[in-house]
Amino acid sequence: MADNIGNKAAHDYHLDVPAAQEGFFVKGASHCDFGMKSRLARIFNPRSGNTVMLAFDHGYIMGPTAGLERIDLVIPPLIPHVDVLMGTRGIFRSCIPPAARVAKCVRMTYDSTVLFDDMSNGGGFACDLENALRTDADCVAVQTFIGAPGESRSLELLCRTADAATRYGVPTLGVVAVGKDMERTERFFLLATRVLAENGANIVKSYYCDGFERVAASCPVPIVIAGGKKLPELDALEMAYKAIRDGAHGVDMGRNIFQSDCPAGMAQAIGKVVHEGYTPKQAFEVYEEVKNSK
Numbered sequence: 001m002a003d004n005i006g007n008k009a010a011h012d013y014h015l016d017v018p019a020a021q022e023g024f025f026v027k028g029a030s031h032c033d034f035g036m037k038s039r040l041a042r043i044f045n046p047r048s049g050n051t052v053m054l055a056f057d058h059g060y061i062m063g064p065t066a067g068l069e070r071i072d073l074v075i076p077p078l079i080p081h082v083d084v085l086m087g088t089r090g091i092f093r094s095c096i097p098p099a100a101r102v103a104k105c106v107r108m109t110y111d112s113t114v115l116f117d118d119m120s121n122g123g124g125f126a127c128d129l130e131n132a133l134r135t136d137a138d139c140v141a142v143q144t145f146i147g148a149p150g151e152s153r154s155l156e157l158l159c160r161t162a163d164a165a166t167r168y169g170v171p172t173l174g175v176v177a178v179g180k181d182m183e184r185t186e187r188f189f190l191l192a193t194r195v196l197a198e199n200g201a202n203i204v205k206s207y208y209c210d211g212f213e214r215v216a217a218s219c220p221v222p223i224v225i226a227g228g229k230k231l232p233e234l235d236a237l238e239m240a241y242k243a244i245r246d247g248a249h250g251v252d253m254g255r256n257i258f259q260s261d262c263p264a265g266m267a268q269a270i271g272k273v274v275h276e277g278y279t280p281k282q283a284f285e286v287y288e289e290v291k292n293s294k
């Protein structure tokens with residue numbers, strides 16, 4: 001588009017002014033109706049305003065990922081320590097106890113598997129809303145590929161999902177993908193998170209970056225951060241701490257929990273950072289305490 005040259009750069013993020021909120025605690029949701037608010041209040045803890053989402057959908061492109069070889073054994077023990085489970089409908093049906101009292105985020109789209117060099121072609125629908133609701137979804141997730149060949153297709157999937165889900169008061173989680181050739185800069189995340197919110201996402205999943213406070217301020221809905229590849233536990237806690245400090249409303253973390261040598265300890269430590277403002281060091285002590293008690 002010709003208009004992308006010569007524009008004034010965005011610069012005034014009013015970092016000292018909290019987002020406008022009228023009568024409801026989840027960012028951007030004050031004007032939503034009852035069902036949407038009720039589900040958002042199952043996802044975000046009304047006391048802290050934040051959420052710990054446990055992502056274990058990696059098998060949809062990667063097959064049996066390290067730590068998720070046996071989801072039926074690994075994930076159920078972590079349920080008491082998180083607010084939301086994020087997975088595919090196939091795994092919810094086969095591996096998660098239906099009686100578990102936890103919110104559920106169901107992945108709605110598929111992408112190419114890791115057998116292909118470029119996975120960012122935009123994929124397609126893996127699940128329709130009826131099936132997601134039969135899986136008891138409190139939230140539905142769509143992966144998007146901003147700045148990659150799959151951009152247009154994935155935005156279409158996001159918009160169609162948000163249309164259908166809004167009809168039933170189900171929030172849509174827009175996921176910012178970072179492919180191997182995609183930028184991981186403030187500039188990229190500013191654009192990608194805002195594009196997803198403008199196209200209907202009620203929650204955006206993105207990555208922590210330098211300048212994250214501007215990314216969070218200019219995104220009109222809550223951002224939760226992905227963990228990415230496994231880090232040493234203290235580093236992962238540090239990343240979560242900085243993200244919350246800089247305006248994230250939680251994490252949607254996978255490998256840094258289920259690939260830890262003590263997943264239950266890490267889930268609890270992350271919860272302390274996200275909900276109770278623990279410092280990374282304090283939270284690391286929680287992780288070690290749980291680990292040493294095993």
Ligand code: R5P
Pocket residue numbers: 055056057058086143175226227228229252253254255256
């Ligand atoms: C992306 O949406 C993936 O499906 C994962 O859910 C996501 O990357 C979060 O997992 P991790 O913290 O392991 O990056």
